[in-house]
Amino acid sequence: MVIVLLMVSPSPSRTVPTSAATAPAPAGRTAALVTVLGALTAVAPLATDMYVPGFPAMGDALGASSSAVQLTMTAFLAGLVVGQLVIGPLSDGLGRRRLLISGSAGFVLFSVLCALAPNVTLLTGSRFLQGVAGAAGMVLARAVLTDRFHGAELPRYFAVLSQVMGVAPIAAPVLGGAVLAVSTWRAVFAVLTVLGVLLLLAVVRAVPESLPPERRHAGGLTSTFRAMGVLLGRREFMGYVLVIALVAAALFAYISGSSFVFENLHGVSSTTYSLIFATNAVGMLAAGAVFARLAGRGVRLNTLLAAGVGVSVLGALGQVLLVVSVGETLAGTWITLFVTVTGIGLVFPAGMSIGQAVGRTAPGAASALLGGLQFFFGALAAPLVGLFGEDSSLPMALIMLTSVAAAGVALVGLARFWQGHGEPERRTA
CATH class of the missing domain: 1.20.1250.20 (MFS general substrate transporter like domains)
Known part of the structure; x- marks a missing residue:
């Protein structure tokens, strides 16, 4: 794990901080x-x-x-x-x-x-x-x-954390x-x-x-949790929180259901399944690396977030359409899941970066909502795959599609990504 971190840790940026918080460390x-x-x-x-x-x-x-x-x-x-x-x-x-x-x-x-x-x-x-x-x-x-x-x-450092979460x-x-x-x-x-x-x-x-x-924050616990209440009342912040949480639900559905789909329905061995799972994870890691590079070159974070959600929706929709029209195919399932997971690899670092920037007045509370609801939605979605049947990959595909499509609705209806919330201010030295 440490080796992976050292490989993906970006070099220090020459961007001048937007606030005088902490002096740059060596x-x-x-x-x-x-x-x-x-x-x-x-x-x-x-x-x-x-x-x-x-x-x-x-x-x-x-x-x-x-x-x-x-x-x-x-x-x-x-x-x-x-x-x-x-x-x-x-x-x-x-x-x-x-x-x-x-x-x-x-x-x-x-x-x-x-x-x-x-x-x-x-x-x-x-x-x-x-x-x-x-x-x-x-x-x-x-x-x-x-x-x-x-x-x-x-955004670069959040990409590192997202890649770790993928590995x-x-x-x-x-x-x-x-x-x-x-x-x-x-x-x-x-x-x-x-x-x-x-x-x-x-x-x-x-x-x-x-x-x-x-x-x-002064004023003890009351003031501290009041800050969380303020964040809960901010439409754009909760939009980004829901994007992260709903995409996490799709990821947890994939993690909980993919072994059944590949091993039971498609008859692959556990070793082959591990290879498939690892390949899809490489897509997620590559997406995180692409995000870090593009964000460092000035591409808008909201654009990258919207692209990640869009790729995930296309992948999940493709899986549903394939099962409904053609039936269960190993190659089709693998490819569409790879596309979906790669899109998720863009969503996490972009959403976390924007969410933390929008909630910068209370970073701990913002982090709590971004992370806590992510696991809450994921824990709700994971058991649904088995609950709706075990003779098809359609339940997993539909749960993933519903989740990422709902994330798209939150991105448009609440976050309103085109307004550019949470974009970093860049000024070269």
Whole structure:
């Protein structure tokens, strides 16, 4: 993961900041900071999926049903949502560093409790708390970037975080499978504990406070959460939030349903499916790299966001039309999903960059809403694929199409992207 971050971390921009927030850090310190923030962003996806290959063994060891074991993942996702919605606004009043250190330490503690849980009830509770603690890294990474970087720099660094989010869900089951090949499911949480310790040390060393006292919200918790209420009432901000959340719903539907579609309907092996999934992820990563390059050259972020939504809609619509007209085809399904996921790779960095810029008056609250609702919508969409049938890829395709089409409606009706909200002010040195 660190290698990926170092490969995609952009060089420092020569853009002059639009506000006198924080003096530019040396290039080496900036690279270290972005690397740690990217690793913090990756922790939640890793903790979500690493233990999935061990579900059957976990049920046997704890004497739990499959639904009870699956509930441990739901609890973790719920913790991610709650944690982001609480920690993000709190950080606007208390600062980022102390909450980031506390969250990282909490992740270590609750990972240990997960590894030692004697029954599924305690495991579920520990997973919820692990999610709350892990949410600190995700929500505060975005807030720290917003505090420290401005202008054309910010979209580049958000592209890095988006690329990490594309890699982590793919790496997680592979890492989990490797651990399970030599040990039990409890070892997965032991590995997460070690990763948590390393991240805690990295945060202490490489992530200074990015929100000085004079820029924090005064007035305690009431004022802090009032800022979130103000953001909720801003039409354009909520438009961008919904674009991100609805596209995330399409991505979660793809992640939860694609293995069934390719392995059961098209008869490919698990190894072949991994190759297909990885290929589609490459499209997502390439889209993030293209976004960073185009944004750095002055292409409007709203234009890139609209292009990403449009590509995703075309891909999902193509999948639906193929199934309805031609039937199930391996090549058609693979190509259309590749197109959809590539479009999503443009949406995430563009939407996050614009959303954080529009909500810059309260970056923690903005990050909480952008990230929290993303996982909330994703958690709602994921189980729908299996709920509507398992004899066709049409349910997955329709859920993805509905989600990205609704994102398009939010982009036009609420965000009104042509008005140029959140565009960075550029001024060359």
